[in-house]
Amino acid sequence: MANWTCKVAVGFSIIAITGLSGMEVNAQSSELDALKARVAKLETRGKSAMKNIEFGGAVEFEAELGEDYLGNSYSDINVATVELAVDAAINSHVDAHVSFLYEEGEAGIDVDEAAITLVKGQGSPFSLTLGQLYLPFGAFETALINDTLTLEIGETLQTAAIVDYQKDALSGSFYVFDGEVDRPDNVETWGFSLGYATEQFHVGMDYISSIADTDALSSAIGTDIRESAEGVTLHSSFTQGDLTVLIEYLAAMDALELTSNLDIEPEAIHLEIDYGARVSEYDVTFALALQTTDEAAGIELSEERLSLGASIELFKATSLGFELWFDEDYSIADGGSGDESKAIICQLATEF
Numbered sequence: 001m002a003n004w005t006c007k008v009a010v011g012f013s014i015i016a017i018t019g020l021s022g023m024e025v026n027a028q029s030s031e032l033d034a035l036k037a038r039v040a041k042l043e044t045r046g047k048s049a050m051k052n053i054e055f056g057g058a059v060e061f062e063a064e065l066g067e068d069y070l071g072n073s074y075s076d077i078n079v080a081t082v083e084l085a086v087d088a089a090i091n092s093h094v095d096a097h098v099s100f101l102y103e104e105g106e107a108g109i110d111v112d113e114a115a116i117t118l119v120k121g122q123g124s125p126f127s128l129t130l131g132q133l134y135l136p137f138g139a140f141e142t143a144l145i146n147d148t149l150t151l152e153i154g155e156t157l158q159t160a161a162i163v164d165y166q167k168d169a170l171s172g173s174f175y176v177f178d179g180e181v182d183r184p185d186n187v188e189t190w191g192f193s194l195g196y197a198t199e200q201f202h203v204g205m206d207y208i209s210s211i212a213d214t215d216a217l218s219s220a221i222g223t224d225i226r227e228s229a230e231g232v233t234l235h236s237s238f239t240q241g242d243l244t245v246l247i248e249y250l251a252a253m254d255a256l257e258l259t260s261n262l263d264i265e266p267e268a269i270h271l272e273i274d275y276g277a278r279v280s281e282y283d284v285t286f287a288l289a290l291q292t293t294d295e296a297a298g299i300e301l302s303e304e305r306l307s308l309g310a311s312i313e314l315f316k317a318t319s320l321g322f323e324l325w326f327d328e329d330y331s332i333a334d335g336g337s338g339d340e341s342k343a344i345i346c347q348l349a350t351e352f
Contacts, residue, residue, distance in 0.1 A: 054088075055084070056085045057083050057084040057352055061349075064343060065344055067342055068341050069329050070337070080104065083099060085113075092121065094117070094119075096116050097113060097114070098113065099112045117130075128164075135175055135191065137156050137207075137208050138151060138154040144289060144307050144309045148268075154268075156208070159178070160177035161175065162175040175190060175192070177190075181225055189213055190208075191206065203236040204236070206232065209230055219299075220299045225256060225258055229255060231252050235249070236248075243275055246270065247272075252267065264298060265295050269292050272287060272290075289307040290305070292305075295334075302329055302341075303334075303336065304327070305325055309322060317351045319350075321349065322344070322347075325344075
């Protein structure tokens, strides 16, 4: 009897152990299946997210040879620009944009732009952009290598809130930001932009309530200002066949009153003619530009510049450009040297 009881007990123990082992195996199998499902879900999300992300950038290498206002010759080679941009379509209402910029001679790599754009829905003409970005003040179009003198005065990188409108050929923007020069720590500097553009023609007007807050003027003036002034740009382009004409005017609408008892009222004009031609098997763009400035000696700009340039598309998204320019400085009485300079630059650029 005792022997039979022992066999029964051993049998039940084996059954219990076997059942427990089966339960553990089933539990582990369920956990493994759940893990596989989670990994598959993450992979699906990752693939879906990557479809909505676009990467882009540019690399520019330049070689320059010239003679400065003092008659001294110079030469240089450098990596002029490295740009990397990431654009993400988060959903049907939200886009994000981040770009990084490296320029040889500057300190490190900077976050150039970082912004979030909100739209009401697909097809809506309105959008709201919040972040650090270049304000819509000036067009600054050119087929030359050097930045235009209007850009040198007017380019404005700020953290701002911008409302944009785009409907067919008509566009408009309104923005506000905290000016660094005129009453800092007060979000009361503002501006707007209006434009009309077709494939052959564009005309636009931009306004800013404090032109002293552009990058160049804020850097040059700093805290040496009693009262800022409004600024305006007028720009237009016209294309007929292979010929394009660019015109831009930028100016302070009144004098900037400085604490040094020196008032300045900077302005700049850019006139350019571009012509596209097929030379052998290459697409070539020729450019001729005349630029002038007034009361801009304090930000180290020339009074006049004549530029000749050409750009050759060597391969897809890769170009080789040349520019020869002649600068005439302000007179000694106006804060310059009264001399002339000249230089030539060659640039190899690629975009991706």
